[in-house]
Amino acid sequence: MKKLLILSMSLFAAMMLRAESQTITSPDGKTELAVELEGGKAFYSVKYEGKQMIERSALGIMTNMGDFTQGLKAEKGLPEQRTNGTFGGHKHSYTMQNTKASKGYYDYKFYGLSLKNDKEQKINICFEVSDNNVVFWYSIPQHKDAGGIVITGEASSFKLPEGTTTFITPQSDPMVGWMRTKPSYEEGYSLDGQMTQRSHYGRGYTFPALFRVKDDGWVLISESGNDSHYVGCRLSDYNPEYGYKVEFPMEGESNGWGSTSASVPFRTNTPNKTARTPVRTITVGKTLKPIVETTIAYDVVQPKYEPSQVYKPGRYTWSWLVWQDNSINYNDQIEFIDLAGAMGYEYCLVDAAWDTKIGYKKIEELSRYAQSKGVRLLLWYNSNGSFNDAPQSPKHLMDNAPARRREMEWMQRAGIAGIKVDFFAGDKQHTMKLYEDILTDANDFGLQVIFHGCTLPRGWERMYPNFVSSEAVLASENVFFSEYAAKNEAKDLTIHPFCRNAVASMDWGGTIMNKYLSKDNKSRHPRHTTDIFEMAAAITIQTSIQCIAIQPNNLTELPEFELDFLKKVPTTWDETQYIDGYPGKYVVLARRHGTDWYVAGLNAEKEEKKLSLNLPQFAGRTVNYYVDDAKKGPQLQQLKVEEDGTAKVTIQPNGGIILTR
Ligand code: CA
Numbered sequence: 001m002k003k004l005l006i007l008s009m010s011l012f013a014a015m016m017l018r019a020e021s022q023t024i025t026s027p028d029g030k031t032e033l034a035v036e037l038e039g040g041k042a043f044y045s046v047k048y049e050g051k052q053m054i055e056r057s058a059l060g061i062m063t064n065m066g067d068f069t070q071g072l073k074a075e076k077g078l079p080e081q082r083t084n085g086t087f088g089g090h091k092h093s094y095t096m097q098n099t100k101a102s103k104g105y106y107d108y109k110f111y112g113l114s115l116k117n118d119k120e121q122k123i124n125i126c127f128e129v130s131d132n133n134v135v136f137w138y139s140i141p142q143h144k145d146a147g148g149i150v151i152t153g154e155a156s157s158f159k160l161p162e163g164t165t166t167f168i169t170p171q172s173d174p175m176v177g178w179m180r181t182k183p184s185y186e187e188g189y190s191l192d193g194q195m196t197q198r199s200h201y202g203r204g205y206t207f208p209a210l211f212r213v214k215d216d217g218w219v220l221i222s223e224s225g226n227d228s229h230y231v232g233c234r235l236s237d238y239n240p241e242y243g244y245k246v247e248f249p250m251e252g253e254s255n256g257w258g259s260t261s262a263s264v265p266f267r268t269n270t271p272n273k274t275a276r277t278p279v280r281t282i283t284v285g286k287t288l289k290p291i292v293e294t295t296i297a298y299d300v301v302q303p304k305y306e307p308s309q310v311y312k313p314g315r316y317t318w319s320w321l322v323w324q325d326n327s328i329n330y331n332d333q334i335e336f337i338d339l340a341g342a343m344g345y346e347y348c349l350v351d352a353a354w355d356t357k358i359g360y361k362k363i364e365e366l367s368r369y370a371q372s373k374g375v376r377l378l379l380w381y382n383s384n385g386s387f388n389d390a391p392q393s394p395k396h397l398m399d400n401a402p403a404r405r406r407e408m409e410w411m412q413r414a415g416i417a418g419i420k421v422d423f424f425a426g427d428k429q430h431t432m433k434l435y436e437d438i439l440t441d442a443n444d445f446g447l448q449v450i451f452h453g454c455t456l457p458r459g460w461e462r463m464y465p466n467f468v469s470s471e472a473v474l475a476s477e478n479v480f481f482s483e484y485a486a487k488n489e490a491k492d493l494t495i496h497p498f499c500r501n502a503v504a505s506m507d508w509g510g511t512i513m514n515k516y517l518s519k520d521n522k523s524r525h526p527r528h529t530t531d532i533f534e535m536a537a538a539i540t541i542q543t544s545i546q547c548i549a550i551q552p553n554n555l556t557e558l559p560e561f562e563l564d565f566l567k568k569v570p571t572t573w574d575e576t577q578y579i580d581g582y583p584g585k586y587v588v589l590a591r592r593h594g595t596d597w598y599v600a601g602l603n604a605e606k607e608e609k610k611l612s613l614n615l616p617q618f619a620g621r622t623v624n625y626y627v628d629d630a631k632k633g634p635q636l637q638q639l640k641v642e643e644d645g646t647a648k649v650t651i652q653p654n655g656g657i658i659l660t661r
Pocket residue numbers: 186452453471475477
């Protein structure tokens with residue numbers, strides 16, 4: 001009898017150690033999240049249509065209060081799936097102006113896991129599972145009377161199945177590059193790379209990261225909702241044990257100053273009194289369609305303030321891309337304002353050093369002149385006081401509220417429409433706060449904001465309604481700087497719709513129409529893409545204020561049909577559809593502006609691409625077909641789309657197509 005009791009007790013103990021798990025499925029039943037608790041550790045995994053997309057991966061955070069990566073227990077076992085969420089219910093819709101879609105619909109299943117660590121401190125790990133997306137975040141209930149919690153790191157990881165290939169871009173070393181301005185998310189991409197390959201700097205990778213899980217599907221990993229209460233995170237190098245882990249900023253960022261950890265307040269003014277982390281997003285699909293079309297970065301955030309006015313999307317001319325520093329003078333800016341006026345563009349961007357080379361009084365004059373042509377100015381600013389060596393002025397104005405607000409008040413009086421703020425310094429919390437402070441103040445003075453030399457925006461188009469877009473990409477300036485980048489332009493622009501530009505707006509900085517990257521349009525290296533490629537890129541690149549880097553000489557050089565297209569090209573989209581493509585090889589997207597569809601394709605491969613596209617929006621109709629003819633060059637033709645929506649098209653190497661009515 002005694003023996004039996006011991007036996008049953010040890011059986012009971014063994015049962016206690018067994019994994020507890022729960023499965024949560026998306027509304028359409030295809031995306032499946034599994035949550036597990038084993039040996040005091042929490043794990044999750046993700047399947048799509050029964051195929052493993054993320055294998056068992058770690059959860060948990062390290063804090064100054066206690067460790068939430070081990071010794072975790074669920075007092076009442078793992079709860080059953082619930083259907084209503086902690087914020088906004090399990091279904092909500094919203095509108096936005098500055099992204100790939102004007103309406104977001106978010107229909108999800110919420111799952112909250114309440115755990116305690118060894119010290120009996122509580123943490124909630126929260127999940128939402130929607131069709132093709134799994135997101136999670138941590139929410140820590142207020143501990144005693146603490147005002148906040150310092151999160152020093154995370155165990156959160158993403159373990160992709162073996163054989164997965166990567167489409168990822170490395171994090172740079174800190175304080176390297178031009179005037180020690182990195183990291184600025186301006187690195188190249190691996191294409192179908194191996195997970196085991198070490199990252200270029202050994203610093204891991206920046207968000208977003210795209211993975212191909214053999215023939216089973218695609219996974220896009222990113223984060224959203226990072227604001228002044230967190231740091232910007234990245235992924236570690238690959239480790240066979242845990243995959244890719246969430247990493248905090250590097251010690252050396254911002255000239256080595258400032259903490260790498262995150263200080264998060266307990267929101268005692270909310271019913272739960274919790275401290276929350278940003279949301280980690282995982283988008284999965286059998287094809288690239290859900291990756292290109294996802295709005296998850298926006299679904300999981302809320303606007304932080306109301307827009308102070310209706311902000312106008314549009315196009316801008318930019319003298320600096322080709323005419324460079326010498327063009328920052330009164331007369332050249334008149335030329336680019338006139339060019340914007342002739343094209344019917346809304347904006348003209350005046351780049352660095354305008355304060356000394358043109359001066360405030362003359363800028364006021366230029367602004368008045370621009371407005372007389374229906375154009376408004378955007379002005380360049382240096383973000384920094386001290387955290388890198390970028391010398392360009394105006395400096396010391398955007399990094400402190402009194403100077404910034406005084407400057408913005410002047411801009412408002414002078415009729416300036418927006419600012420481009422350049423040269424930030426990494427992802428520490430003080431820098432994330434600087435972005436938020438600039439955006440918030442700019443809204444008070446009716447200014448829209450573009451960031452350059454900067455981090456990835458994480459849900460910001462919705463959080464900050466006057467935020468337009470960020471560079472955070474190896475952008476068009478490199479096409480000017482080197483022929484190497486010019487040769488890679490087609491490849492680069494066929495990666496971003498699936499990755500960088502799938503989670504956030506991107507200021508690429510220009511549809512370039514000069515044949516040569518020079519003011520005389522004869523010297524220096526040539527552009528390697530066709531005219532139709534560049535025009536189509538104005539559709540595939542998504543940002544609500546798009547740079548059309550047309551030059552004054554282009555007005556007399558370009559065929560009438562190209563100029564007509566560039567005059568009318570929209571920059572805001574009600575809907576975006578993936579049609580076809582493969583990262584780094586080719587892409588075909590459809591975007592809808594009101595009732596007008598624009599189908600745009602780019603080819604980065606060496607051979608011409610013959611595609612049979614399925615375009616129900618054009619079924620049985622004759623559309624305008626912008627295409628490169630191998631012999632005759634850029635053409636505007638008519639194309640009859642078949643009754644079933646089939647359109648047969650050919651895209652030349654480094655060329656493009658556009659179909660529109
Ligand atoms: Ca840059």
